[in-house]
Amino acid sequence: MIKIKLYIVSVLFLNSFFLFAQDRLHNDKLFAVEIKATAAKFKEERNFNKAQKFFREKNWDSTLVYSMKQLSLNRNEELKNFCYYFRGTSFKEKKLFKEAKKEFNQVSANFRYAYKVKINLGEIALEQSDFKKALQYFQEIEKLPVSTSYNIYRSNILHNIGLCYLHLEKFDKSEEYLFKGATLQEKEKDTLMLISSYMDIANLYYTQYKDSQAIPYFEKAYHLSKKTNSFNLKKTAALNMAVVEENRKNFPLALMYRKELETWKDSLNDQNKVWAIADLEKKFAVKQKQKEVDVLAAENKVKKAERNGFLISSVLLLILFGTGVYFYRQKIKNNKIILAQKNELDELNATKDKLFSIVSHDLRSSVNALKVSNGKLIENLENKNFAELDVLLHNNSTIANGAYNLLDNLLNWALLQTQQAYFYQESLHLATIVQHVEYNYKPLMLNKNIDFKNEVTGSDYVFADLDSLKIIIRNFLDNAIKFSNENGSILIYSRPASEDFCYLVIEDTGLGMSKATREELLKETILLSKKKNDEIIGTGLGMQLCKSMIHKNGGKLDIESEENSGTKIIIALQKFKNHG
C-alpha cells in the first residue's frame, strides 16, 4: 500500500504542474494587456520595451538580459517592479527557483500586481515541497476581497490550498478546499482543471482508504480526460485507473488501462520527440540565421569600409583636382602676365632701338655736316675768302646748336626714365622763365626774321620744377621756330587762368599739322614715330620728353592746329596757390 501511496504522491506533483500551466494561460491574456499599457506609457525606455516584448513572447533569456539592462539604468519604481517581476517569472519558468524567489522578493509590497507575486511565491514553495509556506501565501491571497482581479485564479488558489492541506495530511480541510475549487471550475466549465481537481479529490479519498468515494472521481476524471487532447492528463487518468483496478485485483481491466497508458505515453513521447526535433530544427535554423546574419554583418562591414574608402579617395581626388586646377590657372595667369610684360618689354626695346638708330643717324649727319663745313672753312681760309667765313661759321654754330639740343634732350630723357634727376617743384615766375628760354633763341629768330612776342602775364606764378619747365618751353619754342617760315611770327602768352591751372600758349604761324598727326602726338604712348618730313622733323624725342615732364609736373598738354596756318601748343601748368 505504501508503494501505491508514494506513486499517488508523484501523480499529485504532476497534477499540480498542470495546474500551473493552466494558470499561466489565463494569467497572460489579462496581464499582457496591462504590460503593454505600461510599455506605451514609457515609450522612450527602449530596454523596458524590449524586455516586456520578450516577456510576452516567453523568450525568457532575452527578457532576463533586457530587464537587467533596464534595472542598471532606470530609477523608476514602477518599471523596477515590472523588471523584477519579469526576472522572477523568467527564472521560475527556467526552474531556477532560488533566483526566482530572490527576484520576487525584491518587488516592493505596493506593486499593483503584488498578489501575482505572492501566487508565484506560493507556487515556488509548492514546487519546493515547502507546503506550510505555500499554504501561508495562498491563504493570504484567499483573504483578499473577492472583487479584485485575482478572482479569475480563485479556483486555482482554492485548489492549491487543498493540495497543501492534502500534503500536510489535514484531509478535512483539504476536502473542503478541493471541493470548493471543483465547484468553481464546474461553473467555469474548465474541463482540464476539473479533471485535475477530480483526480486530486479521488487521491484525497484514496489516501484515506475511502475507495468507494474515490473510485467514482477517478472514473469521472478518466471519462472527462478522454474528451481532451492533453496526453499528460489522459496518461495520468489512465494510470490512476490502472492502479485502482490493480488494487481491486481486476487485472484484465488494469491491463487494459496500462495498455492505454502506454499508448498515451508513446504519443506523449512522440510528441516530445517531435518537439525535441522541432526544437533542434529551430536551433539549427536559428544557428543558420545567425550565420547568415553574421555573414551579412561581415558583408555590411566590408561594404561600409569600401564605401568609406571610396568616399575618402574621392574627396582626396577632388582636392587634388582642385589644387591642380588652381595651380594650372595660376600658371596660366602668370604666363599671361609674363607674356604681356614680354610684349611690353619688346615694344620698349624696339622703341629704344629705334630711338638709338634715329639719334645716332641724326648725330652722324650733324657731325658730318660740321665736318664738311669745317673743310670748306679751312679751304676758304687758305683762299683768304673771308666773306664766306662768316656764313660758314654761322652755319656751324646752328648745326652744333641742333646737335647740342638733341643731346640735351637725350640726357634729360635718360635721367627722367631712370628717375635720377633732381625734381623739386616751387613757385616760378612764368614770364621770367619764358624770357630766359627765349634769350637763347633770339639770334635764331632774328636769323629767320621771325617776329617774336612774349606776352605772358606778369602776375602768373606756376608750381613747377624749374629745369623741366625750361626744357618744356625750350622744346616747344624750338619746334615753333623750326616749323615757322621766314618772316613768320611766334607769340607766347598766358590764357586766362582757371582755378587750378595756368595756361601757357605757344602760338606760331608755321606749317601746322593734320588732325591725325595732332592726335598721334597727344596719344599716351611712349612710342616714338619718325614722321614723313625727314628734313625738318627730328626724332620725336623732344615731344615725348615734354609730355612726360608736363605729366610729372602735374600739368596737361593740348594742341590746336590747322595745316598750313599754324599751331597752338597749350600747356596747362599747376598754379602756385599763394600767388597770382
Next chain:
Amino acid sequence: MDNINVLIIEDTAAESDALVKVLTENNYTIVGIATNYNEALKLFYNNVIDIVVIDVFLDGKPDGITFAETITIVPNGLKPFVFLTSSKDRQIFERAKLTKPFSFLLKPFNELEILYALEMAVEKFYGQTNVFHSEDQNAVISNDSLFIKKNKALKKVRIEDIVYIEVEDRYCNIITDVEKFVILISLTKIIQLLDSNKFFQTHRNYIVNATKIEEIIVNDNLVILKGNHKVTLSDKYKDFVKNFRILR
C-alpha cells in the same frame, strides 16, 4: 648806391671768365675768384661779400657743397649763395639741399639766368620771395642793406646811409647822403622791414632815419635832417618825439 660784391668759387678758368664777364657787364663787383676750398674760405672771411657763386665740383670733388656747409655753420657770417652745377644728379642735390636756403643754376646758363639766380638767392636768403619779378616791389631789405633791382642787375644801399624816405603812391623816394632814387615798395611793407628803433614815420608820406635828425621844430611841424633836408611832421605822428631826450 653800391655795386653788389660777388665771390666766385670756380675751378675752370673758361667758366669763371665767362661769369666774370657777364657779371661785370651788369655792374656787379667781383671780389675774387677762388679755385679751391681753402682759398674760398680765405676770400670769404677777408672781404665784404654780398653773394657767393659756388661751383659744386671743385677738381672733381663736391667741395663746393663742403664750403657751403662750412659757412652755414656760422649763421652770422652767412651770405646768400648760388650753386652752379652741370649735372642734375639727385644724390648731389639731396646733399646740397641741406644747406638752406638753397638755390642753384644748371650749366650752361645765359646772362638772364645767372642774374635771375643771383636775385633768387637774395630773395630766398632774406625770406622775401617773389619780389624782383612782381609788379609792386623791386627791393629786398636786409639788416644793413637795401637790395634794389635796377635795370637787369641788383644794387645795394646801406641802410645807415638813408636819410629819409618819401612815399609817393606805390613808390618810395630814397634820399641818402649823396643821392636820391625811387624804389617800388609799399609803405606798410617798408615800415615792417626797417628797424623800428632807427626809422620813424613823421608824416603819412615820410619815414626818417633817427640818426640823421639835426633839429626838430615842433611849432613849425618841421624836422631838419642832415644835408639840410626838411621833412614835415604831422600831428598824428608827433609822439615819436618822446623817443628823444628833450633839452629844456
